[in-house]
Amino acid sequence: MQHSDLNVEEATIYDLEDPRSKEHGLIRRKGANLLCPRDGKRGAAYVDAISDTFVGGANLMLSYTWRYRVKDIIDTLVAKCKTDNRDTKTTFVWICCFCNNQHRISETKNVSFDEFRETFSNTVTGVGTIWSMMSPWNNPAYLKRVWCIFEVYTAHKEVGCTAEIIMPEREKAAMISSLEDYNELYDVLGKTRIELAEASVDQDKKNILELVEKTVGFSDLNNKVNVLLREWIMGVLLSEAEKGDPKGKKKILDNATKLYHIATALEKMGNFDKSLELYNQCRSMREQWLDKDHLVTTMTYNKIGVVMCSKGDYESAMHMYQK
Numbered sequence: 001m002q003h004s005d006l007n008v009e010e011a012t013i014y015d016l017e018d019p020r021s022k023e024h025g026l027i028r029r030k031g032a033n034l035l036c037p038r039d040g041k042r043g044a045a046y047v048d049a050i051s052d053t054f055v056g057g058a059n060l061m062l063s064y065t066w067r068y069r070v071k072d073i074i075d076t077l078v079a080k081c082k083t084d085n086r087d088t089k090t091t092f093v094w095i096c097c098f099c100n101n102q103h104r105i106s107e108t109k110n111v112s113f114d115e116f117r118e119t120f121s122n123t124v125t126g127v128g129t130i131w132s133m134m135s136p137w138n139n140p141a142y143l144k145r146v147w148c149i150f151e152v153y154t155a156h157k158e159v160g161c162t163a164e165i166i167m168p169e170r171e172k173a174a175m176i177s178s179l180e181d182y183n184e185l186y187d188v189l190g191k192t193r194i195e196l197a198e199a200s201v202d203q204d205k206k207n208i209l210e211l212v213e214k215t216v217g218f219s220d221l222n223n224k225v226n227v228l229l230r231e232w233i234m235g236v237l238l239s240e241a242e243k244g245d246p247k248g249k250k251k252i253l254d255n256a257t258k259l260y261h262i263a264t265a266l267e268k269m270g271n272f273d274k275s276l277e278l279y280n281q282c283r284s285m286r287e288q289w290l291d292k293d294h295l296v297t298t299m300t301y302n303k304i305g306v307v308m309c310s311k312g313d314y315e316s317a318m319h320m321y322q323k
Contacts, residue, residue, distance in 0.1 A: 043103030179261035
């Protein structure tokens with residue numbers, strides 16, 4: 001695809017560059033006539049072909065799939081930097097499509113699994129922080145790629161390394177909006193199945209699965225990635241619960257509904273203390289703007305009672321049930 005043909009709103013990494021094609025895309029074209037500083041051959045990585053202003057020692061590594069939209073990747077990285085109070089001008093992200101020499105990968109049709117694994121391991125341990133991008137929230141393409149699952153697990157278990165999940169803001173919003181149906185969220189929390197994931201190279205999948213089976217095992221790896229996903233989702237929910245100071249009856253009651261659904265999700269995930277706190281905030285709003293006998297207010301009393309039972313406070317739970 002020619003650069004001029006790209007739809008900047010919809011273009012994926014594969015639209016920028018398809019390593020399976022003999023025709024150079026935007027990434028290979030950038031360094032096509034330059035000598036690679038690592039092997040001295042013609043054809044350099046994208047990172048070696050751009051101004052030093054935009055290049056520096058990596059602070060982070062992005063783990064993602066080439067099927068993601070470029071715009072989503074950029075927007076998600078910028079939003080995460082803002083959340084973490086990082087200066088985008090001094091935050092340098094290692095991204096494989098730009099930092100690996102795509103000329104060599106294209107020329108060497110069968111880059112060995114061990115070579116890719118060594119490159120990844122050296123990058124993770126050298127950088128220390130990996131951001132794993134999940135999208136869409138309810139069916140992440142990331143969890144369908146065997147390399148991606150293997151990457152986030154490896155980073156999570158390496159001493160001195162941290163693995164964090166990031167997601168486009170619109171996907172976070174969609175997740176919050178869908179909380180009324182907790183089953184959909186629950187399904188995502190158990191989505192990881194590395195044995196069912198795919199790879200561009202069948203032999204890579206075979207090698208990774210054999211390695212996993214001989215070491216940690218499928219079940220343990222899947223569970224650890226699911227726990228990481230669960231912790232991230234819980235963090236997003238807690239952050240969302242703290243947002244805003246709504247004014248007016250409608251906005252306050254809408255906020256009460258949001259807190260009710262977040263509290264339910266946290267309850268299901270076992271965070272009873274925070275769940276109880278949010279249910280009580282919801283109760284206060286509904287008592288003030290509706291009344292104690294209103295259906296949704298009594299539903300809140302019931303939920304508070306359920307959580308109190310889960311915490312072993314049966315006397316307080318009975319008091320709530322009798323309201």
